[in-house]
Amino acid sequence: MAATDNVNNNSVSKPSLYLQNMDEVQKVFQRFDTNGDGMISGEELSGVISALGSGTSPEEVSRMMNEIDSDRDGFISLQEFAEFCKGDINSIGDGGVRELREAFDLYDQDSNGLISAAELHQILTRLGENCSVQDCTKMINSVDSDGDGYVSFEEFKKMMTTSK
Structure with missing residues (x-):
């Protein structure tokens, strides 16, 4: 911005x-x-x-x-x-789901099946992004449909396959 x-x-x-x-x-x-x-x-x-x-x-x-x-x-x-x-992940079948899982797993640093704001912050920082943990919390909240404060694989998949 x-x-x-x-x-x-x-x-x-x-x-x-x-x-x-x-x-x-x-x-x-x-x-x-x-x-x-x-x-x-x-x-x-x-x-x-x-x-x-x-x-x-x-x-x-x-x-x-x-x-x-x-x-x-x-x-x-x-x-x-x-x-x-x-690209539409849904159109590439099981391979797309596998790739989504691989992408999700990169963010899920502690392998607990959830992406936290701290994990997102860690990855974005490694990529050179200058954002705060609070910014990452806002990002998480924007896709956290069950309100638990984390992004599950299902929420991640939904976010990635929804038309932009």
Whole structure:
């Protein structure tokens, strides 16, 4: 959010756990594109996944690259990344549920089946986001349908598969 947004209208944008618009997609893309060349390589993808604390095998990184790299040039462009981000998880069946579970598990640091504000804060901080635990609590509350203060896998799945 630009600093002028707060100055001009005193509103605070609602934080979210998913990518709502192209600005957010581009911001995440740039975090993956560590060398700034406009493309995400397999090494860059692997590096971000490792920073999140996941021990992904080279074969799994290769599978992810093949899934997202639609023009088969060996890199993920911003356009390919945007298409992947807006993809309908429901349309890819069991593989989509498996990928959602893998994404959920990256956030669920203590493996208790729930994402807390502290866990979300830890992951976002590792990704270079500058947000407070209170911001993360607001994000959690925005998708916490049962009001327990956590995001369960079912809530996460619903959030990720709802049309944006």
